[in-house]
Amino acid sequence: MIHPRVLVPVVCLALLIGGAWAAVVLQQSQWATRAAADGECAPGYQSVDDALREVRAEMRTESESEREAERAEEAGEESGEGSGEEHGEEGQSELVREAQRELPMLAGTDPDTWDTLCVIAKRPESLTELNKMADTRGMPRLAPLGAYDSRAGMAAVRQAAAIDTKIPAAVGRASLYGKGPLVVDDPDYPQVNGLGLGDNMGRIDSFDWDPRAKRLFAAVGNGGIWRSDDLGDTWVNANGNLPTTVTGAVAWTRAKGGHLLALTGEPTFGSSAYTGLGAYWSGDLGKHWRRSKGLPSGALGFALAVDPKHRQTVYAATQFGLFRSDNAGRSYTNVKLPTGPCAGVTSMKKHPECALANVVTDVNVVYGGGVNTDTKAHTVVAAVGWRGGQRKNADGREQSPNNGIYRSANGRPGTFDKLDVTGFASQDAIGRVELGQAKGGQQDHDYLYAMVQDANLLNDGGVSGIDVPGGASSPLGTTVFNGLYVSDDFGLTWTQMTSGTELANDPSSGSSLYGTGTAIGYQPGVQAWYNEWVQPDPTRATADGVPTRLAFGLEEIWTNDLPQSGAPMNGPSHFVVAAKYFGGDSCLLLNLGLPACPGDRDPTDSNDTTHPDQQDGLWFPDKNVPGGVQLVVGNDGGAYRYDFADDSDGELDNAHWGRGNQAGFSTLMPYRATMAKDGTVFAGLQDNGNLKIDGTTRKQYETYGGDGFYAAVDPDDSDITYEEYTNAAISASTDGGSNWESIDPGLTASKFANPFVMDPTNAKHLLTAGREVVETLLGPSTQSGMTDADSADGSTSTWLKVFDLGTKEHPGDASASSSSTDPDNSMSAVDTRGDASYVAFCGQCDTLNKLSTDDMVFQNGLATNVGGDEPGQAGTSDGWHVVAARGLPNRYITSVAIDPKRTNKVYVTLGGYTRRWLPAGAVGDANKAVGTGHLFKSTDGGKTFRNISGNLPDSPATWVTVRKGQLLVGTDVGAFATGMRGTKQAKPAFARMPGLPKAPIGSIQLKPGNPNVAVFAMFGRDVWTYRFKQKISADSVPGTGSGAGSGPSTELGAVAKAWDFEGDEQGWTASGTPAWTYESPGRGTGAADDASGSGWDVSGPLGYVDNVDTTLVSPAVAMSAGDSVLQWWMKLDTEAGFDKVSAEVSTDGGSSWQTLGSYSGQSEADADGTPGWEKYAVPFKAGSMPVQVRFAFTSDSLCSNLGGPLCSSTTGWDGVHLDDVAVGAAR
Template sequence: MLTTLGLTTSQALAAPTPGAKPWQVRHLTETGHRHAERIASGPTAAAAEGGGEDEGDEAENSAEATEQFTEARTAPGVVAPGAYGAAWAQLQSMPHTGGSWDHVTGLRYDSDDPRYRDVDSNSSGGSGLVTGRITGIAADDDGYVYAGGANGGVFRSSTGGGHWRAVSDQLPSLSTGALSLDGSGRLWYATGESNTGATSYVGTGVYVLADPRNGEFRPGDRIGGPELESTTIHALRFAGDRVWAATSRGVWSHSTTDLSGPWTLEFAPNPGYLPGGADAKAPNAPYKNIANDIAVDPKDPSKVVVAVGWRGGDTYNGFYSRAADGSWQRVTSLGEMPAGAGDVGNVTFARSKDGSRYYAVQQSPTRTATDPDSGLQGVYVSKSGSPFGPWTSIADTDKLMASGSALQDEGYRPGIQSWYNQFLQVDPNDADHVYLGLEEVFETEDGGAHWTTPGPYWNFGFACWSIDPARQTGDCSPTTHSDQHAVAVGSRGGKPYVLVGNDGGIYSRPLNGTLDAYGHAKDWKSLNDGTIDTLQYYSVGVGKDPADPSGRGVVVSGGLQDNGQSVLRSHDRVMGSNFGGDGADTIVDPDNGCNIAEEYVYLAVQITRNCAVNDGSWIDDPAKATSYSVAPPDNETGAARFIAPITTDQKDARSWVAGGQHVWVQHKGFAIRSGEEWTSAYDLGAGHVATALASSGGRVYAGWCGPCNNSGFTRGIAVGNADGTGWHQLDLPVGGALPNRYVSSLAVDPADAQHVFVAFSGFSRAWTEGPGAGVGHVFESRDGGTTWVDVSVNLPDVPADSLRLLPDGGLALGTDLAAFHRAPGEKDWKVLGSNLPTTTVMQLRSGPDGKLYAATHGRGIWSVDPRRLDARG
């Protein structure tokens, strides 16, 4: 689950609806898949030439978001393929401590929980039960469904969806690019998430499960060798006796009858940028061979059209086909479907089962860069059934907006995230019946002449909706979560259904369902029943539950990608969502878990003192709201990371520290009511932004970067006092004791503020071609940072994310691979406990119950008792 090397995402978003009420503006600008109010300009030179940023921004996948997530793992250089595989191999030989991880979030998560119908939640939007992003789905005609989490692996259901079981946890990668059933009933699992998104991870290749109804994936199920390691795989397409893979390193194929032998590289538009090529170490190499999809002529499997190109635009973008002499040539004319480099970005094809139709949805790099409302080029059909057309237009953004879209009242139009949100599915029994996924789910029953929106973005804005449950008209239909990524058609008992995967999980409805008066589906069913947990946490916080009379219960809260802030109280049977949007970092009062500070993004901090439970009185009197915005000033100026660090002083819970360009401090704890109550303790410097913070007894350590990408990457650590005195930058020369990589975490000894540990993300110089990449991931100083010692010892060379000093003096470390533990007085590390899925451990936090909690970015929250980490593992 090494992050996509250099790939970035962004999204242009419009301003809030003019004249909206205050709570409506907050829904449009601060919730869910809502908007970071940062309208960006053009793309593409940076993206194409330097692997930098491009188009515009949307909160969970903004330009900054993606760049920042990837650069933490790649800067100061390009990471060579095989880095993650080598780390995983080393992990297999490491001993484990005692203790077993418990799954904390293995229960339902209700995004519409009426307890939290607050101004800052998405409750009542209509998405219902949710989990994390689903990026692959396959289904058969006997009720078996397979769903792949973005970074959570494959789950199986034998009931048409629900009662899920994980079936890929033995694999080294749980990042899902595509899932497909072939004609023999085998399940093909392409790893490496097929989105150029902020938290997309590359994979370790393609695996085939011969008996998916009963078996589980094993490492030995991989097809081919290491050819597809460290790639993302956008699509698998079957043609005759071969399977084709569209990847971030070109188009490859393999025999489906002989599964031995390597994959064959069929086409790469810029082969010099592939591993081993003359330009393989160039910063923009990851952008130069992106293949998005493959269309195979049903009448002649040797004839194919491939859609290639970086979504932000490049000269090689376009459609290509193979000539008679074996060479690949650009296709310059496809009828009404534009084929120019500026028009062809992300593309998805879909063919009817009878071969009479081909459909395509196309994102335009030019439109994405210039149109603040949508990047969609259009939807097209080839009525000849040939991928060579002629193609005719059947929908554009305006036609879709008029079909019942929820976006029409929100200042932007369908396809605004078409670089990120795409699926197409043709009804196997009707070539004119098509499902289209963008931000919403669209449907046509007549080949595109007319469209409906069975899955609108949300119900906010419709006449049937009010944030006050008592004022709703009662006819708002449930919808899916927004941001569509995967689709399949299955059946059970002869009843066909369509399944869709999106940023909120997996949903189904009858293939030919019913619509309400608004043209929205009345029959969506959430399949996120709590047995599937692909939740992508950035953070976790734990505090005592004030409602638990025993005094032993806790409240567990955490920030999530596009699923807000979850809250789980000690006696809950379902989690609720008390804040919307992307949940970033979190502060929870250990003595009262209903005191919660939640960061949206870019230091947009909000607080609640009652778990954000609200009696609704604020609807008519905003002064009665119980959630407060307390964002430090760097939020307004944009001088902060997408996921910016916030923390408390470990000796004074009322002293908070937040990091942007400045190190901000406030001493009121949860009594703070305004962002103006923060004071700047230190200015890290123009262009510098905090990446990690630790504070103990008023002594503050702040890790920072700037520039944070490969172009002149610089990192540092500043040290000083919370009162603004004694600040200085540590002397950290490139090539010195500490690596020139991203500072991801700091931990201070509570008994001695001069005793500090620092963790670094990225891979060492064995894999990273960049100045001063260095070796090691964890370092220790006993003199306040003047000198450092590498204490990584036997740790795998993999990005480190979170350090935690345990009460007994032991160290816990969360990485992109696993969690590790170093016992007091020991030098070597062990794998921390057992039973934790192989996924990214984004943050470790201790709870007042003595347990250690892990926020994973793909498999929810887990806990372990550190007192059981004995030496017998």
């Protein structure tokens, strides 16, 4: 008898096959649902126009090099030239063809009607997209040579740990900012609501279980090790002093009183930028960790396995081979699997050809006991499973000639054999392999299961090394899953249970990827190289011990059909989906408006589901639920535990996954975080789109889907915000992220994750770049596209192209045509402030697959409008040029920071490692200027740089921020800060900023209006804030005080009145005791004094004393009403934060005064190292009455407390000097 719960879907499937399917699917014009009458798409859907901008962005990246163009032609496409924009009828036809290839649901529809259609917003990521994501992290860390010695990361960690500098200004309190999980289904954010997802967090790669204490453990890909004491309801951080949060596997052994084990390094075959630091063990549940001996750093980490009969024996599956420990993980030995000439090789420095030959993706140790078990205790099976298999490198060598199954009766080094098995995938097809074993008390422990990814199918897409070129196409065919296999003798022989083709072509499976997905190219198993797992339920078996329920993960979660019938899982079986890719309103990648989704096995379910892309699953006992077992799964959205307690029949289905089990996790992966004055944060998240943290409740919301990267928010109005999807596809929102409008500039040679920046002095001023440097001064009113700034007029509403970065061999040459040997220059980092902008770039940025010395030669560069032939002006081409940047090593420029006080002073951080870690034997490079150092400073607008890295560790630096005179630097191994004079020191000392997680740092931003709060994007550990103990005033950091972000220009235009104070006081009057004094010296050239000149000061032992209160007032000046600027030069040397100069204006004849800014501390050092003259400018509004200017100086009683009332003689502070004041219209 058919179970009642199965009857409805069986009937539906009969109807489906009988004609409903043809009506829905074969009429392709219905694959794209029509927008509602109001023109809005249903939740979880996007307009075709929005989808087309993604297609355009991909088309632009495909035309970056001749090589990519050739690949496109092989796929039957035509590649454009230049910027990749569509030109006339031919270009539009190309767009239509490409759109129908990327979005086949549009086939059969009229392109003229596309503006009325909607398509699903969330689609499975292609191989190309996933590898571009990996390259985004890899390029900054591995350029210019594409690789570094595998020991470099461990050395950087040790350097960082050894920094014990004590700097009071670096002391502060670090705090996690957001609260709770990432909410995906809030109705205020319809772009992501409607997919059936509830609460998300970061990707989980591994689980383990402590049966005695009933504890769960999880390894979060970039978030470290976590523990749950309540079966997964809540999670607590178990990272302790673990020096990295990049973890691939976790295990528990009760040996030696209980050891928690961690294997570091990402297991997803992403970029080798995030390889591991080896293995670690903890004897106190993760409070304290110690590094294990014998397992090398620099490898990806895949799995840990404990011998259930001898729990001190542990196996670690890594990129460098299989390792064994006999002391509960305290030390390891390479077992040296017989993989051929590379057997046992762990030094990629000496043998780079072996980098992929020993990739062990899983390991299992047989469980003793059970029913009918013949395999002897301690028997070990390991899988060598490099995803590319026997693909050949450029030199003709096979990357991994001996992927496959290896077995040993005792696991000791030298005892493993490669099995020549029957019934398994063919040798050339074996790619990634994941194992699952029977372990229940009533099961036959000889049973072993294997998920196999097909290397041949993957290689048809042109995939080479770990780091895949950005132009790599997706594999031919739409699945790379070879099949699921079962062995009844622990790996000696195998039987195929199902194949990728069978799963993809089964309309009764209930997969969201069937039908439409198959046509589009998203079949089940399309990501098997990236995520797959299999595990039998340990509580169910036949009388002979054969497991009867099996669960496995690909993009979705699958299980055997009708498991309650007790059919043995020992041969070909029918499998169905128990956690579909889409829930909510989504159906077969469509929104059909039907009461139930055709193909859904349970049309009456709640339509909740798990996040897609399943990484691991674990069955564990729980006597309090029906069946006595629980299943927890980990995927790219965190942890999900099946709700057996609320499921009457105890069978896996789509209806009982709930919202997810993310409580306690803080494992999101932000690239950049930015905060408004009201505390609202926006950030781009890998895997989880655009993040919004409510400034009041701290709740976290996903507001925009897909992969998010950079974000910006108006400091004074958090409803105005911007997000960046892939390839610089920027969108703007004016209602806090509820609705978005595309303002994509349409860049050539943009990065997959492309930085953009908001001017801290004008929130409507944004800048980004690909090959073209573009700006807008219109904020959210900006329209998509770009217009040459020189041809723009007052009606122009697109981005303004202000400069062309040219090509690698012809930097700054707008007329240069790119080629495979002379690629377009592409921006890597940007900053803008007022009229000043800097754009870092590289030609041939991606060096991850270098094949020869002269191939893919990296070159960085810097362009700016500071110090050019004419003064720079925002939104114009004035002053733009490429600077020499002498003294700057040739590595990837990861961030740029303009000094808030002097725009010709700029700081940059560099990625990669220094020349010490160049990999011997790896492909060399014609350019040897790798250099040393990670933080550099220029005081001449980028013409020359000097290394100010001080004691920073030799680790990729990712961000630099200026906090008055203090430098804040983010790296892959922590955050560091100087004292308050760091910007003035040739070799500043850095101290660690304590309390922050050991995660790579994406960005550091000062909170507008409060420079005592820094906001950190911690990749893998959410958004954090850092509150400095040593306070500074907001006005001491220009651009962070009241009104910063959206004020008028501070550039002085037509001058109404200027005072140089040469000859006499020129009508200015001073009051107070002591008072401002008119005397020499005045300001000379640049920052230097002029001994014969004159100005005003409060300085020296008779001037700068305790409790000063003095003002200096100008004559009245007639001015035109409107935006105006006060400009002056000042030499400042006072106690920071306490003894201040205030710049004030009166527009009503002196009856009231408006403070425009307050300043204290020290000016930039002159040539002799003492504070020199600096130019200041502040905006104000002139009215109908004459304007007066006033400078007020006050000091407190600190100097008296130090032992005397004379500040300058007690402390060495000189005071304040003033000269060359002017007022006029703002430019």
